[in-house]
Amino acid sequence: MSTLAYEQILPTVREELQSLKIIDIHTHLYMPSLGSVGLWGIDELITYHYLEAELFRSHSITPEVYFSLSKTEKADLIWKTLFIDNPPVSEATRGVVAVLQGLGLPTAGTLETLKDARAFFAAQKLEDHIGNVFNAAGISEVVMTNDPLDPAEYPLWEQGAEPDSRFHAVVRLDRILNKWPEHWSILKEKGYDVNLEATGNTASEVRRFISNWCKRMKPVYMACSLPDTFQFPEESTRAMFFREAVLPVCREFNIPMSIMIGVRYLVNPALKLAGDGVGKADLRAVERLCLEFPDNRFFISLLSRENQHELCVYARKFAQLMPFGCWWFLNNPSIVEEMTRERMEMLGTTFIPQHSDARVLEQVIYKWKNTRRTLAPILAGTYQTLAEDGRPVTRADIQHDLQKLFRSNFTNFVAGVK
Numbered sequence: 367m368s369t370l371a372y373e374q375i376l377p378t379v380r381e382e383l384q385s386l387k388i389i390d391i392h393t394h395l396y397m398p399s400l401g402s403v404g405l406w407g408i409d410e411l412i413t414y415h416y417l418e419a420e421l422f423r424s425h426s427i428t429p430e431v432y433f434s435l436s437k438t439e440k441a442d443l444i445w446k447t448l449f450i451d452n453p454p455v456s457e458a459t460r461g462v463v464a465v466l467q468g469l470g471l472p473t474a475g476t477l478e479t480l481k482d483a484r485a486f487f488a489a490q491k492l493e494d495h496i497g498n499v500f501n502a503a504g505i506s507e508v509v510m511t512n513d514p515l516d517p518a519e520y521p522l523w524e525q526g527a528e529p530d531s532r533f534h535a536v537v538r539l540d541r542i543l544n545k546w547p548e549h550w551s552i553l554k555e556k557g558y559d560v561n562l563e564a565t566g567n568t569a570s571e572v573r574r575f576i577s578n579w580c581k582r583m584k585p586v587y588m589a590c591s592l593p594d595t596f597q598f599p600e601e602s603t604r605a606m607f608f609r610e611a612v613l614p615v616c617r618e619f620n621i622p623m624s625i626m627i628g629v630r631y632l633v634n635p636a637l638k639l640a641g642d643g644v645g646k647a648d649l650r651a652v653e654r655l656c657l658e659f660p661d662n663r664f665f666i667s668l669l670s671r672e673n674q675h676e677l678c679v680y681a682r683k684f685a686q687l688m689p690f691g692c693w694w695f696l697n698n699p700s701i702v703e704e705m706t707r708e709r710m711e712m713l714g715t716t717f718i719p720q721h722s723d724a725r726v727l728e729q730v731i732y733k734w735k736n737t738r739r740t741l742a743p744i745l746a747g748t749y750q751t752l753a754e755d756g757r758p759v760t761r762a763d764i765q766h767d768l769q770k771l772f773r774s775n776f777t778n779f780v781a782g783v784k
C-alpha cells in the first residue's frame with residue numbers, strides 16, 4: 367500500500383475514523399429485555415444529570431422544587447432555559463442538538479423543535495431505533511453497567527432477561543464495595559451467610575454471590591467506582607472483599623476488574639445524580655493492587671485531570687493495567703486532547719481512548735461524534751510527526767491502530783490475550 371503524503375494524513379484519519387465501528391466499553395445503556403431501566407428519547411436526553419446541574423446555574427428554581435416536577439415539566443424547563451433562552455454552547459447542551467441533527471430532526475431553539483422531537487420519539491419502535499442509533503453513532507456494541515443489587519434490575523435477570531449480542535454485561539459492585547452496611551441484608555435474605563461486620567463466612571459468601579452473578583450475567587468484566595480517598599491495602603471491608611472475593615472471582619472467570627477512582631459522592635446531595643464531584647486519588651493504591659495481584663487485569667479510569675499523567679507512568683510499569691476513557695468531567699475536548707496526546711506519547715496505542723458513559727441511548731450519537739472530531743487531529747498529528755522523523759505512514763497503518771484503539775485492545779484485554 368502506498369505511503370501517504372503529509373497533507374493526506376488528516377483526511378485519511380478522518381475517513382477511517384468515520385467508517386470504523388467502535389466498541390463502547392462503558393455505558394449505562396441496557397439491553398431491551400431490561401425494560402424501563404434503559405433510558406431513551408428526548409425528555410430523557412434533556413433531563414440528563416449533566417444538564418440538570420447546568421439548569422441550576424441559569425434558573426432560580428431550587429433543586430427541591432425541580433425534582434418535584436414531572437419528567438415532561440423538567441424537560442420543558444430545561445429546554446426553555448438552556449436551549450431557547452440561551453444558545454446551547456456547553457458540551458452537554460450542544461450534545462442534544464447534535465443528536466437531533468444526527469436523527470435528521472429540527473434543531474432550532476424553539477418550542478416547535480421540542481414538539482417535533484417528542485412526536486418523532488413517540489413513533490419509534492425501540493428494537494429498530496437501537497439499530498438506527500448505533501448506526502448513526504458508528505458503534506457495533508456497548509458494554510452495560512449491571513447492578514445485581516439494584517431492585518429495579520436484578521429481578522429481571524432472575525426472571526431470565528433475554529440477552530442481546532449488541533449489549534455486553536458487566537457485574538457492577540459499588541453497593542457491595544462502597545455501601546456494605548446498606549446492602550448486606552439483601553444477600554442475607556437471599557440465603558448468603560453474611561453479616562454487617564463482614565465476619566465469619568461473609569467473605570466466602572460474597573465470593574459465592576459474585577460468582578453466581580457471573581454465571582448468570584456472563585460479564586465481560588466486573589466494575590466499581592471508588593472515592594478519591596480509596597486506599598489499598600487498608601483495614602476495611604472493601605479491601606477484604608477485593609482480596610478474598612472480587613479479584614479471586616475475576617481470576618476464576620478470567621475477566622478484568624474495572625476500577626474507576628476519584629469520585630467525591632454527593633458533594634451537593636440536593637442535586638441527586640448531578641451532585642457528585644471529583645478529587646485527586648492516591649495511585650499508590652493501584653500500584654499495590656498490581657503488585658499484590660499480578661494475575662489480575664485492571665481497566666482503570668480516573669476522574670481527576672491531575673491523575674492522568676501518573677496513570678500513564680503506572681501503565682508503563684504494569685502491563686496488567688489498561689487505561690480507558692476520558693471519564694465524566696474529563697469528557698471535554700480541551701482535556702481529551704491533552705489526555706490522548708500524553709497517552710499516545712507514553713503508551714503508543716496500548717490504551718482505550720474513550721467510552722461514552724451514555725445514560726440515554728441517543729447520547730452515543732453526540733459522544734462518538736465529539737470523540738471522532740476531537741481525536742482525528744491528535745492522531746493525525748502523531749502520524750505526521752512520525753512521517754517527518756522518517757517513517758512513512760500508510761492507510762493500513764492507520765487502520766491497524768484504530769482497530770486496536772477502539773476494538774481489539776478491549777476484546778483482547780477482556781479475553782486475557784496480548
Ligand code: FIX
Pocket residue numbers: 394511591626639693694723725
Ligand atoms: O460510576 C459511573 O459509572 C459514573 O460514570 C456515573 O456514576 C456518572 O453519573 C456518569 O454517568 C458520568 O458520566
Ligand code: ZN
Pocket residue numbers: 392393394723
Ligand atoms: Zn459510568
